[in-house]
Amino acid sequence: MSPGERGEAIDPTVRAILDDVIIQDEGCSFVDHYVTWIMTLRKLPPPENSQVFLQLAALAHQFFDADCKPVAASLAALARIGLDRLVKSEARQAPR
Amino acid sequence: MSQPKIPPPSTESTGTSAVQSLSLLLVFYLSTKCNLECSYCNVDAGPRGYRPVLDPHIFEKWLEAFASLEPSEISLQLHGGEPLMVDPPVELFAAIAMNMLARYPGTKLGKLAIQSNGLTLDESRLDSLATAGVRVNISIDGPAEIHDHHRVTATGRGSHRDALRAHHRLRARGKNTAVITVVTDPQDVIPAVKFFLDEGFCEARMNPLRPEGRAVSLRNWDDTTFMREMAGQYFRAAQLIAAHNRRFPQAPFVELNMASLMESMIDPNGAARVNWTFVVDDHGNLWAHPGGYGIDAMRLSRDEVPNADILRRTLGLDSFAGLSTGVLMRAFQKFRPGLFTPCAECRSPDVCVPVYGPKSSTEMTRPMCIWRRELTNHLEGWLREAPETASQITRCDRVGCLT
Numbered sequence: 165m166s167p168g169e170r171g172e173a174i175d176p177t178v179r180a181i182l183d184d185v186i187i188q189d190e191g192c193s194f195v196d197h198y199v200t201w202i203m204t205l206r207k208l209p210p211p212e213n214s215q216v217f218l219q220l221a222a223l224a225h226q227f228f229d230a231d232c233k234p235v236a237a238s239l240a241a242l243a244r245i246g247l248d249r250l251v252k253s254e255a256r257q258a259p260r
Numbered sequence: 261m262s263q264p265k266i267p268p269p270s271t272e273s274t275g276t277s278a279v280q281s282l283s284l285l286l287v288f289y290l291s292t293k294c295n296l297e298c299s300y301c302n303v304d305a306g307p308r309g310y311r312p313v314l315d316p317h318i319f320e321k322w323l324e325a326f327a328s329l330e331p332s333e334i335s336l337q338l339h340g341g342e343p344l345m346v347d348p349p350v351e352l353f354a355a356i357a358m359n360m361l362a363r364y365p366g367t368k369l370g371k372l373a374i375q376s377n378g379l380t381l382d383e384s385r386l387d388s389l390a391t392a393g394v395r396v397n398i399s400i401d402g403p404a405e406i407h408d409h410h411r412v413t414a415t416g417r418g419s420h421r422d423a424l425r426a427h428h429r430l431r432a433r434g435k436n437t438a439v440i441t442v443v444t445d446p447q448d449v450i451p452a453v454k455f456f457l458d459e460g461f462c463e464a465r466m467n468p469l470r471p472e473g474r475a476v477s478l479r480n481w482d483d484t485t486f487m488r489e490m491a492g493q494y495f496r497a498a499q500l501i502a503a504h505n506r507r508f509p510q511a512p513f514v515e516l517n518m519a520s521l522m523e524s525m526i527d528p529n530g531a532a533r534v535n536w537t538f539v540v541d542d543h544g545n546l547w548a549h550p551g552g553y554g555i556d557a558m559r560l561s562r563d564e565v566p567n568a569d570i571l572r573r574t575l576g577l578d579s580f581a582g583l584s585t586g587v588l589m590r591a592f593q594k595f596r597p598g599l600f601t602p603c604a605e606c607r608s609p610d611v612c613v614p615v616y617g618p619k620s621s622t623e624m625t626r627p628m629c630i631w632r633r634e635l636t637n638h639l640e641g642w643l644r645e646a647p648e649t650a651s652q653i654t655r656c657d658r659v660g661c662l663t
Contacts, residue, residue, distance in 0.1 A: 194362040199316045202352055234362035241355030241392065248388070 177204070178219045181242065185227075185235055195238045202242065210246040211253065217246030282331040283370065285537040286322070287339055289553070290314045290353065292542060294341035295379050296419055299410045300442055302472035302553060303541075305341040307414050311542070313346045318544035320356050321566045326538075327364040328568035329577075334361065335370030338394075343374040344381065350374050351392035358393065373397050375440055377411065377419060378426025386429060398427045400439045400464075402452030410444060427461075438463035438516065444478070446486070449493035450500070457504050457513055465516040466494075468631050472554050487627045491634030494518060498639065502652035514655055521636055523654050525643055546574065 174182075184196040195201065208216060220243035228236035291313040294305035305311075326334060336357055343350050354372055361369045373395035381396065389396055400423050401407040408418025430437055439456075441464050443449055449466070456464050468490050471481045479486065498518050505512040538560070539547040546561040547553050560574050572578045643650040 190365065192363050192365055194359050198359045199320050199356055202316065202348065202356070206348065234358065237393075238355060238359040238362075241352065241359075244391075245352070 175216045175219055177216050178223070182223065187232065193232050193235045195235060198238060202245065205242055205245045208246065210249045213246060214250060217243050217250065221247060283333040283335070283535045284326055284331045285335045285337065285535065286326060287337045287537065287539045288314060288319060289339050289539060289541045290343055290346045292341045293345050295345060295413065296342065296377050296411055297414045298412065300444055300469055300475040300478055302470060302475060303341065304473045311341065314542045314544060316348055316353065316356055318566065319353060320360055322540050323357055323360045325566045325568045325571040327361055327367050330364065330366050333368045333370045336372045338374045342377055344376050344385065350394060351388055354392045354394045371395055375399060376426070378423040379419060381426040381429060383429065386433065395437060396430055397437050398423055398439050400424065400427060401441050402448060403455040406448050406452060436462045438465060441466040442469060443467065443490065444469045446489040446493040449497050453497040453500055460511065461513060463514045463516060467517070468628065470628060481627055484630055487631040488634050491631050491638065494635050495638035498653050502649050505652040515653065518635065518639065519654050522639055522643065522650060525640060526651060526654065
């Protein structure tokens, strides 16, 4: 379920990334300014921005279901920038 | 079952043949940061000092520039130093590559691989790399006594055990991937091949030492007997490999340099495939490859922000803008011998020309070509005398098994 379908506001950063998704008639689909988005997301502290990364993951899933795999893969890689760090952080804080 | 005919070995340059497809291999030296300090490192990598990482923007721009030539395929190798130590991680470089090439539906992304020493490769990182679509190749020079002589940490500790463990982690996942081997002494060729055969490896690219980086000072490169001896030992290794593959057809081993040479002799249509390799270093400069890195005359670009126009100009293709891919590929063939220094040792510009850098250069050393030329002579004679046996060293899927 996408952020919009859950009634959850789409984060402005995620909205801006979505605005950079290009789907062309001849079947090309990609995320424009991709490196810039990578650099931007790497600067965001994951705990305070978990919604950004979760929303990106949800959107990646949606694009995958819509058979738009290149964009799905690109968004999934953006999501993992934060999610991987969140998972590691959770693992460190979990009681042993 | 009918057997394919073996054409006589070609003695002509393939430079004028009709080109049907162009495959590019782009090797990115992402950083010279490394957890090893190998004695022959071609990029002088190591753990000490400040070592920058290639700007991902520049990485993307080079990819875009090459993709604008509309090759049929672009393969990527991400090297270091040690690519698993770079930040941003190689998984993100891979994502950038996939996203960029998605703009060019006529260009297929071939293999996307890293070349790692394996020291930091654990299961969690393997999961991450698999998710990112990154293949992993490990560098192993053969048995421990050879490997640990050169591939050492800054304190001199050998790395064979770690490299082998990493390779076996991959095998446990069903990926008996190719290894890259640097051969520093002709007497190491046979022990290395025996090690790979005994240990069940599938593929290795065994590269003779090249005069790059620290290897420049390892030996006297004017001594041509070194590469001639090296070629002789490679040929002995080819015979070992052929015998192994005949005996164990279900577990063949391929040495990729010799397999490619033999395939180009067997398959006359191979000339219609142009394979061209370039290096981009950690500063974003483009180099002729292999054998060009670090030799100033072989540097193809200098501190420029790459784009399609710069690349076309660099390769002598600037007057071909807007023409079809087929025309462009023929232009590649036509211009390569003019752009790069012709080689007296080798017959085929497809094989040797990229080694030698811009034509203006006058200070080229040619050890790789001596090796390749000598080895080609050995293999050609073998193919004439015992074609079925000689063909055992090829990749069957490329040329068809002759037995």
